Amino acid sequence: GAGVSQSPSNKVTEKGKDVELRCDPISGHTALYWYRQSLGQGLEFLIYFQGNSAPDKSGLPSDRFSAERTGGSVSTLTIQRTQQEDSAVYLCASSLMDRGTGELFFGEGSRLTVL
Amino acid sequence: RKEVEQDPGPFNVPEGATVAFNCTYSNSASQSFFWYRQDCRKEPKLLMSVYSSGNEDGRFTAQLNRASQYISLLIRDSKLSDSATYLCVLTGGGNKLTFGTGTQLKVEL
Numbered sequence: 001g002a003g004v005s006q007s008p009s010n011k012v013t014e015k016g017k018d019v020e021l022r023c024d025p026i027s028g029h030t031a032l033y034w035y036r037q038s039l040g041q042g043l044e045f046l047i048y049f050q051g052n053s054a055p056d057k058s059g060l061p062s063d064r065f066s067a068e069r070t071g072g073s074v075s076t077l078t079i080q081r082t083q084q085e086d087s088a089v090y091l092c093a094s095s096l097m098d099r100g101t102g103e104l105f106f107g108e109g110s111r112l113t114v115l
Numbered sequence: 116r117k118e119v120e121q122d123p124g125p126f127n128v129p130e131g132a133t134v135a136f137n138c139t140y141s142n143s144a145s146q147s148f149f150w151y152r153q154d155c156r157k158e159p160k161l162l163m164s165v166y167s168s169g170n171e172d173g174r175f176t177a178q179l180n181r182a183s184q185y186i187s188l189l190i191r192d193s194k195l196s197d198s199a200t201y202l203c204v205l206t207g208g209g210n211k212l213t214f215g216t217g218t219q220l221k222v223e224l
Contacts, residue, residue: 033212042216043159043202056211091158095212103149104212106158 002026006092006107013082014115021077021110025094033095033104034067034077036088043091049075082114116141119215121203127221132193136218138203139185148179150188151202153217159202162188193222 005024013019025032034046045059049069060066064082069075079086089111093104120139128134148165163170165177165186176189186205190197203215 035214043214045211045213048211103161104151104159106160108158 004092004094004105004107006090006110008110009108010111010113012113012115015084016081018078018080019082019112021079021090021092021112023075023077023092023094023107025073025075025092026105027073029094029096029105030072031095032069032075033093034075035091035093037091037109038088044088046077046090079112082112084114087112087114118142118207118213119203119205121215121218123216123218125219125221127223128193130193130195130222130224132222133189133191134193134220135187135189136201136203136220137185137187138215138218139183140203140205141184142205142207143181143184145205145207147206148177148186149204149212150175150177150186151204151214153200153202155199159214162201190220193220195222195224198222 004026007022011019030051032049035043037043047060047067048056064080067077089109091106091109093106095104118141126134150162151159152162153159163172163177165179167179169178174191178187198221200217200219202217204212207213
């Protein structure tokens with residue numbers, strides 16, 4: 001497809017389990033972002049990948065959260081030992097930042113529910 | 116001070132009204148500014164960029180005031196379909212985009 005693809009679209013897990021969320025950005029987009037959004041709240045920045053540069057991990061809320069981007073394309077966000085407060089929609093976005101347009105294209109998100 | 120601040124609203128306006136939102140930012144080095152729109156339970160989408168000289172796109176006008184560090188969005192002749200959350204977005208260092216928490220607009224009959 002032409003857009004940003006995220007999977008799974010919905011994930012229900014038990015407290016303490018690990019989860020992996022996947023993002024397939026638009027082909028050729030060098031910038032990739034992960035945000036999360038709790039119900040009725042704004043977007044919380046998690047991590048930012050730009051080309052081959054070291055990722056900006058300043059938004060990761062704890063060391064239970066990690067992300068990688070393989071081959072400059074697909075990204076995986078991993079949450080270890082999930083907690084109930086991790087429940088949110090996790091949004092991935094990509095951009096052709098070298099054009100300076102700043103337009104982010106978002107996926108539809110992965111809705112995580114931790115019981 | 117938060118990097119980006121917006122009044123969460125909601126702004127309840129009748130159809131046909133003119134409504135304006137402001138967004139203040141703390142990083143004077145911010146270079147690029149945007150307004151995004153997010154419909155309920157949907158992903159955000161770019162509404163318009165904000166240029167230093169101000170810019171218009173149909174019923175929407177965006178302004179940037181660097182001296183006072185705020186941007187604004189004006190919507191004229193509001194439509195029911197304009198009901199959404201409007202997110203202020205800007206770049207900090209290294210092209211990273213930072214989102215405000217959004218202003219909710221409800222246009223009513």
